[in-house]
Amino acid sequence: MQxxxxxxxxxxxxxxxxxxxxxxxxxxxxxxxxLSLYLKKAVKGAEVTVFxxxxxxxxxxxxxxxxxxxxxxxxxRFDVFFALDCxxxxxxxxxxxxxxxxxxxxxxxxxxxxxxxGDENYVVPSASSTSELVYGLMKREYLDADIAKAVYLxxxxxxxxxxxxxxxxETMRIGAELIGYGFDFTKxxxxxFYEKTYVQNQxxxxxxxxxxxxxxxxxxxxxxxxxxxxxxxxxxQDLDGIVSQLRNTKGVDCAVFLYQTGILEYKxxxxxxxxxxxxxxxxxxxxxxxxxAAGCTMSGTYHDVINNLSRxxxxxxxxxx
Ligand code: 5GP
Ligand code: MN
Numbered sequence: 001m002q003x004x005x006x007x008x009x010x011x012x013x014x015x016x017x018x019x020x021x022x023x024x025x026x027x028x029x030x031x032x033x034x035l036s037l038y039l040k041k042a043v044k045g046a047e048v049t050v051f052x053x054x055x056x057x058x059x060x061x062x063x064x065x066x067x068x069x070x071x072x073x074x075x076x077r078f079d080v081f082f083a084l085d086c087x088x089x090x091x092x093x094x095x096x097x098x099x100x101x102x103x104x105x106x107x108x109x110x111x112x113x114x115x116x117x118g119d120e121n122y123v124v125p126s127a128s129s130t131s132e133l134v135y136g137l138m139k140r141e142y143l144d145a146d147i148a149k150a151v152y153l154x155x156x157x158x159x160x161x162x163x164x165x166x167x168x169x170e171t172m173r174i175g176a177e178l179i180g181y182g183f184d185f186t187k188x189x190x191x192x193f194y195e196k197t198y199v200q201n202q203x204x205x206x207x208x209x210x211x212x213x214x215x216x217x218x219x220x221x222x223x224x225x226x227x228x229x230x231x232x233x234x235x236x237q238d239l240d241g242i243v244s245q246l247r248n249t250k251g252v253d254c255a256v257f258l259y260q261t262g263i264l265e266y267k268x269x270x271x272x273x274x275x276x277x278x279x280x281x282x283x284x285x286x287x288x289x290x291x292x293a294a295g296c297t298m299s300g301t302y303h304d305v306i307n308n309l310s311r312x313x314x315x316x317x318x319x320x321x
């Protein structure tokens with residue numbers, strides 16, 4: 001895969017837009033902010049705007065987070081528009097802006113985004129994160145502590161603080177370079193990755209308590225219904241991390257977490273250790289993601305959803321056993 005020359009792509013551009021996927025996670029927010037801070041320095045005179053669904057408050061520690069636009073104006077035209085950490089169909093309200101831009105650029109690491117959706121694409125499924133890819137395109141002369149912090153945040157969120165198998169020697173080398181810029185990385189990890197609010201811990205506890213093992217203990221599932229979310233006063237962002245905790249259960253190969261998004265509709269998060277390619281499972285139901293972390297949205301009752309998922313997970317076990 002050819003890399004991109006950011007300066008060349010943006011040469012002469014007056015308006016540059018950047019966006020990432022709906023329900024933005026750390027990598028999505030980190031890569032969008034890092035790229036915007038960088039382009040503001042590297043492309044003189046350009047106006048650079050980030051469009052995202054409102055990110056969780058934990059990301060307010062990044063410079064420029066307060067300037068993120070959550071309500072794109074569909075009439076606005078951009079010379080260059082970047083879609084980060086997803087394909088165009090997951091850009092939400094910014095999809096129109098991307099499609100009508102002069103130049104469309106896609107940078108991603110999702111295996112389910114095989115071909116890319118831009119005029120120029122940089123899709124590397126082996127990369128730990130989109131933030132790692134974006135960093136690789138940056139000239140060192142423009143880097144600073146704020147950009148480094150945003151890249152680092154993206155990497156730690158998608159690698160579980162350098163733990164998941166998508167962490168490569170290159171990821172660690174980049175991590176080492178980044179902390180050299182002198183931001184408080186310990187605080188960043190603590191406050192954006194590990195720290196939970198009281199209600200977030202309560203609902204995590206509830207999800208663990210009510211979880212059920214199936215397929216002889218090789219899978220675990222838990223569901224949070226809308227009425228439970230209302231009872232605790234939580235939003236979907238407060239449920240981040242529950243599926244990872246389920247996956248930590250000894251003996252479990254595949255963890256499934258669902259939360260209700262509407263009448264007979266659930267958002268599904270899947271995590272696996274080795275035996276289940278959850279990107280394929282999610283892809284079967286119109287979603288996507290990575291081999292060991294993926295998601296989709298499914299219709300039906302909770303039992304329908306679990307039955308349908310189980311069949312596809314079983315197929316994965318049959319392939320591997
Ligand atoms: P999560 O379970 O944390 O929502 O998502 C895990 C991974 O799967 C992330 O990389 C996320 O971008 C991707 N993902 C989650 N839901 C969907 C979906 O509906 N479609 C696609 N294409 N990817 C998804
Ligand atoms: Mn990512």
